[in-house]
Amino acid sequence: MNKKQKRLLIRILVAAALFVPLYLISEGIVETSVPRIAVFLFFLIPYLLVGHDILRKACNGIRNRQVFDENFLMTVATIGAIALGEYGEGVAVMLLYQVGELFQSYAVGKSRQNITELMDIRPDYANIEVDGQLERVDPDEVEVGSIIVVQPGEKVPLDGVVVEGSSVLNTSALTGESKPVEVGVDEDVLSGSVNMTGVLRVRTTTEFEESTASKILDLVENAASRKSKSENFISKFAKYYTPIVCYAALALAVVPPLFVLLTGAGMARYASAGALWGDWALRACTFLVISCPCAVVISIPLSFFAGLGGASNQGILIKGSNYLETLSQVKVVAFDKTGTITKGNFVVTAVHRSPIDEKKLLEYAALAECHSAHPISRSLQAAYGRHLDQSRVSEVQEISGHGVTAKVDGVPVAIGNEKLMGLIGVEFAECHHAGTLLHVAVNGVYSGHIVISDELKEHSAQAVAALRRAGVEKAVMLTGDTENVAKAVADAVGLTEYRAGLLPADKVRCVEELLEGCGAKRRLAFVGDGINDAPVLSRADVGIAMGALGSDAAIEAADVVLMDDDPLKIAKAIRISKKCLGIVKQNIAFALGIKFLCLILAAFGIANMWIAIIADVGVMILAVLNATRCLFVKNL
């Protein structure tokens, strides 16, 4: 609790200590000889003690011609009640209202703190070595290219490259991925990750302003200022709602008694004209107490903020409440292929029709290609996985557009496409697998082929299924790759629709076509890796960039940024948004429902002031507690 809250708490406690015995006594001595004025003065003490700031704010509001706010409602209602001789009720309302305010401010402060802790990636200092001594400096002051030292347990303050040491990094604050990452010399480290085991010396590559940690913090902080439709609706609603209920209360105080007086109907129920006016005035005051809009006004932005905070803790950065809202309505998802569904790196996926041991075949192939830096050669080397002794290779001959021939351990090896096989006169077998085929001939005999293709991401198929479960009706893959490969990938992950052979401009057109098919209520999300699909990302209702850690263009263009490249996070983002929007709707329906019910009860004189204030504060507390549920999205 901060100072302000503590002061309020003390005021509430003291006022309550005065008020409770006073109330009990006064209930007992109504008929005694204590003059009314004395009772009134006694009650005035706790009333002013607990409510003086509300009264002052209401006066200020009137002076600034911003009359209608909750302070005004409470002031009029309590003064009204006291003027009508209901001292106890008047003070109790003010007291409970302040309890509600205190709770609200405490709860909001608490969740603000929780969320900031979740996103606690701001580094406080950087260690610079000066004359063999470590010196702590502000990360802001470290120049690009400086060497910083990161000790175990410390946050990496700036992005950079490791020049010495190796360690294990915890990147969970950045990616939501709890598996630690090993780093060694020449590898990149990102600011905001936590060094766990060894001392690292890092050459910085960015200034603090440009570092990953600052960018993420900036993004999250800005997110809350892009307000969703629900938030805008509520702030507009509050603007009209409060004046309307004030006039309604006024009408309630004046119209029914006038009606009774003029027509005489029901007059028998009242002892006098004064009692008639008093009864309706009290109903009007009760009406005012109930109508206080705080529950809705506070719980909606709190829900969104908690949702954004919870999502970013899972490595899903959503750039604004408005996108969180749109995300919940996503019915169509368009994917980019490379880097989104597939890993974007080529690997050996199969070895077919090899009469010799597959390992041996790979060894021949890797050795024959060992002088090449082509991605395909590298994938062979990676598949072989052991050290390549180049001295075993001789007479290497590269035949452009065909492949390579070489002698490995003195054995002639030819590796390449069909054309090469034709050239050396070897019969080869066709393959039904999609991907790049490398035929191998050893000693002039066909020895099978190696299939090299882009690998599917581990979770791609699960991700597509999860999207369906999250309510996505249509998932389409857009790719520049050939029909053959596109079909294979689409089949493997369970996508029924795909468009192959697209240029980047075609992708925009495809997305536009899909958007047209969407209609007003269904939203389209495009998921890409941010590499040359920025126009598509910005054209879609929601652009989702994956694996965007460190890619500025993607962070700029996208509305939702997935920090790691796990496609399962797409469905998770949608589920988070749905949960959040669900809670927002619950709160609006629940708070307004209870309010309207109580308003009607109050108008008919069934609900008294006690019920009114308990309904008001109770609804607010429940709505706030419900809103904080948005924060808990880890197991969603």
Next chain:
Amino acid sequence: MKKSYKIEVDCANCANQMEDAAKKTPGVKDCTVSFMTLKMKVEFEEGADPAAVMQDVYANCKKVEEDCEIYL
């Protein structure tokens, strides 16, 4: 030009009122107040002096919400 300021305010509605007050201040092109992050983002008109404009913004916000604070 855009600038971001840290603020102190007690309730969501008060934050909305501050936002309205700031928007009406001459020299301010647009403004958003986030109650949750306690941040005020102000976009200034071209050629406006942020320091001077913010003084007015501060005064106007104080008028509608006495309890607020803007850390300039």
